Amino acid sequence: MSASVDNFLKTIYLISNEVQGVVTGTLIASRLNISAAAVTDMTRKLATRGLVNYTPYREIGLTTTGEQQALKIVRRHRLWELFLHETLGMDLKEVHDEAERLEHHASDRLIDCIEQFLAHPRFDPHGEPIPDKNGMLTQIKDAIELIDATPDEDYIICSIRIQKSEVFDIFTHYDIRPGKHIKVVRRFDFDNSLEVQINNQNILLSNTLACKILCTKN
Amino acid sequence: MSASVDNFLKTIYLISNEVQGVVTGTLIASRLNISAAAVTDMTRKLATRGLVNYTPYREIGLTTTGEQQALKIVRRHRLWELFLHETLGMDLKEVHDEAERLEHHASDRLIDCIEQFLAHPRFDPHGEPIPDKNGMLTQIKDAIELIDATPDEDYIICSIRIQKSEVFDIFTHYDIRPGKHIKVVRRFDFDNSLEVQINNQNILLSNTLACKILCTKN
DNA sequence: ATAAAATATTAAGCTTACTTAATTTTGTAT
DNA sequence: ATACAAAATTAAGTAAGCTTAATATTTTAT
Numbered sequence: 001m002s003a004s005v006d007n008f009l010k011t012i013y014l015i016s017n018e019v020q021g022v023v024t025g026t027l028i029a030s031r032l033n034i035s036a037a038a039v040t041d042m043t044r045k046l047a048t049r050g051l052v053n054y055t056p057y058r059e060i061g062l063t064t065t066g067e068q069q070a071l072k073i074v075r076r077h078r079l080w081e082l083f084l085h086e087t088l089g090m091d092l093k094e095v096h097d098e099a100e101r102l103e104h105h106a107s108d109r110l111i112d113c114i115e116q117f118l119a120h121p122r123f124d125p126h127g128e129p130i131p132d133k134n135g136m137l138t139q140i141k142d143a144i145e146l147i148d149a150t151p152d153e154d155y156i157i158c159s160i161r162i163q164k165s166e167v168f169d170i171f172t173h174y175d176i177r178p179g180k181h182i183k184v185v186r187r188f189d190f191d192n193s194l195e196v197q198i199n200n201q202n203i204l205l206s207n208t209l210a211c212k213i214l215c216t217k218n
Numbered sequence: 219m220s221a222s223v224d225n226f227l228k229t230i231y232l233i234s235n236e237v238q239g240v241v242t243g244t245l246i247a248s249r250l251n252i253s254a255a256a257v258t259d260m261t262r263k264l265a266t267r268g269l270v271n272y273t274p275y276r277e278i279g280l281t282t283t284g285e286q287q288a289l290k291i292v293r294r295h296r297l298w299e300l301f302l303h304e305t306l307g308m309d310l311k312e313v314h315d316e317a318e319r320l321e322h323h324a325s326d327r328l329i330d331c332i333e334q335f336l337a338h339p340r341f342d343p344h345g346e347p348i349p350d351k352n353g354m355l356t357q358i359k360d361a362i363e364l365i366d367a368t369p370d371e372d373y374i375i376c377s378i379r380i381q382k383s384e385v386f387d388i389f390t391h392y393d394i395r396p397g398k399h400i401k402v403v404r405r406f407d408f409d410n411s412l413e414v415q416i417n418n419q420n421i422l423l424s425n426t427l428a429c430k431i432l433c434t435k436n
Numbered sequence: 437a438t439a440a441a442a443t444a445t446t447a448a449g450c451t452t453a454c455t456t457a458a459t460t461t462t463g464t465a466t
Numbered sequence: 467a468t469a470c471a472a473a474a475t476t477a478a479g480t481a482a483g484c485t486t487a488a489t490a491t492t493t494t495a496t
Contacts, residue, residue: 004453025474038454040475045452057461057474087305088331098328105319113306222483243444256484258445263482275444275491 003104006073007032008042009051012062013070023060071135076103076111078124078131082179083114085125092125127159127178127214138216146205146213147194151184155215170209175199182215221322224291225250226260227269230280231288241278289353294321294329296342296349300397301332303343310343345377345396345432356434364423364431365412369402373433388427393417400433 011031015021025039032039047054051066062070080099084090090098106114112133115121122138124130129137143158157180160171171177176198185202186195192207205213229249233241243257250257265272269284280288298317302308308316324332330351333339340356342348347355361376375398378389389395394416403420404413410425423431 002452026472034453035455036474037456037476041453044475084328084331088328088335090328090331094327098325101323101325102320105323107316107319109312110302110306110308110316113302113308117306220482244442252483253485254444255446255486259483262445 001069004042005046005051006069006104008046009062009066009070010073010077012052012060013067013074016061025060028060068135071131071137073103075131075133075135076106078128079111079114079118079121080106081124081126082118082121082130086118095125121179122156123158123178125178127157129158140214143214143216145211146182146184146196146215147192147207147210149182149184149215151187153183154218155182155184156180156218157182158214158216161212161214167209167212174201174203176203176213181218182213219287222260223264223269224287224322226264227280227284227288228291228295230270230278231285231292234279243278246278286353289349289355291321293349293351293353294324296346297329297332297336297339298324299342299344300336300339300348304336313343339397340374341376341396343396345375347376358432361432361434363429364400364402364414364433365410365425365428367402367433369405371401372436373400373402374398374436375400376432376434379430379432385427385430392419392421394421394431399436400431 008028011028012023015023015027015031025036025043029036029039043052043054043060046052046066050063051069053061053063077099080102081095084095084098085092120132121130127140129140131137138158140158146155146157149155157176157178159178160176176182180198183197184194185197188194192210194205194207194210196203196205196210226246229246230241233239233245233249243254243261247254247257261270261272261278264270264284268281269287271279271281295317298320299313302313302316303310338350339348345358347358349355356376358376364373364375367373375394375396377396378394394400398416401415402412403415406412410428412423412425412428414421414423414428
């Protein structure tokens with residue numbers, strides 16, 4: 001698979017997994033910064049390869065094989081992002097573009113090495129789930145707000161809701177971010193705030209903050 | 219620069235740095251697995267870009283700019299090889315092919331991160347010198363055999379001479395390999411063997427073994 | 437010195453992944 | 467129902483990086 005094909009499949013996958021994600025040619029074109037004509041060309045080609053379902057003038061969709069391929073690229077992308085950020089200390093703003101290129105040029109073997117090195121992470125640094133080798137991903141839709149977590153059980157943070165920079169600073173300060181383990185130690189009913197354990201520290205979180213943290217049972 | 223151009227310049231550089239390295243079109247073609255015609259095409263193109271010196275039917279050479287470019291790719295290749303082996307635990311046999319692809323697709327920024335992560339290494343896992351950001355490299359020709367090292371001074375292993383597998387096993391066992399720091403603690407004149415310090419251990423090396431280790435002063 | 441071998445070049449053509457411009461189809465608003 | 471806008475398609479063309487086959491030049495061996 002070429003990088004172009006990879007990106008094409010990945011883009012269709014990502015669009016169709018957005019809310020109201022309708023995969024139109026113009027949308028693909030604008031995401032990939034190519035012309036609509038190029039999209040038609042590629043779509044026809046990938047249809048003959050059995051990777052996309054295509055009827056002229058109709059919506060474009062992935063076949064099962066196509067989706068598997070797309071998930072493989074998404075997996076590669078998210079593992080690279082996490083690795084670049086976590087291991088090599090690259091800034092969150094830098095990792096996307098870098099991963100965008102590396103995802104096409106690492107062998108399966110290297111991707112496995114990275115996954116192992118990172119101890120089989122389930123979420124990338126943006127909180128997006130990382131598909132496993134079989135394309136399975138921990139659904140964010142199974143996630144709950146930390147405020148609803150069962151006390152004393154181990155959770156993993158999936159993502160943190162879009163936030164103002166001051167709120168962002170609090171999370172950064174306590175190193176509260178996707179992938180981290182977290183446990184509710186105590187609930188304070190009088191103001192619905194929580195005492196949580198994370199990074200071997202106990203921290204008090206207001207109700208507002210606790211609602212911003214999405215997590216899944218470990 | 220495209221990957222094709224990168225590889226072309228790198229190949230010329232590597233050939234011309236071999237013993238009796240005469241850069242002929244057929245040699246380039248066979249190293250890159252492309253036709254001789256493709257080599258002529260590329261050579262003409264790169265000549266107009268000022269990267270190679272070209273006179274039809276004559277030997278091909280790099281301009282100063284071309285050599286700088288080549289050194290940049292060599293640097294990337296060797297840093298990747300070391301990183302894949304050292305950090306991600308990939309086998310020495312696997313790292314070349316992997317680095318061969320990654321070298322073209324990492325940003326300068328990522329390469330710097332990797333270099334920093336590895337603490338500015340001077341040799342790759344095969345013992346080849348890694349060009350620094352300015353294209354300077356620690357010359358192997360400045361290297362001496364460990365047997366000739368001044369006692370109590372700090373040396374860095376550059377490379378280890380081609381060896382039988384049993385000898386290889388000894389070096390592997392004591393983790394004696396390129397990039398490692400080593401110091402001669404004592405010389406035994408009666409059999410020209412050495413006691414050396416490496417990896418916080420003192421080890422006895424026969425004269426035969428000590429002659430296989432090439433090193434430079436730190 | 438010259439023929440044969442080795443090497444390099446030229447010419448023509450291919451594939452991939454695009455482009456723009458013109459045309460067709462579809463969806464929508466009245 | 468129909469006109470129009472939006473979207474998709476087709477047609478023709480481009481650049482990079484190759485290929486093979488034919489041709490030219492250089493090197494080597496006698």
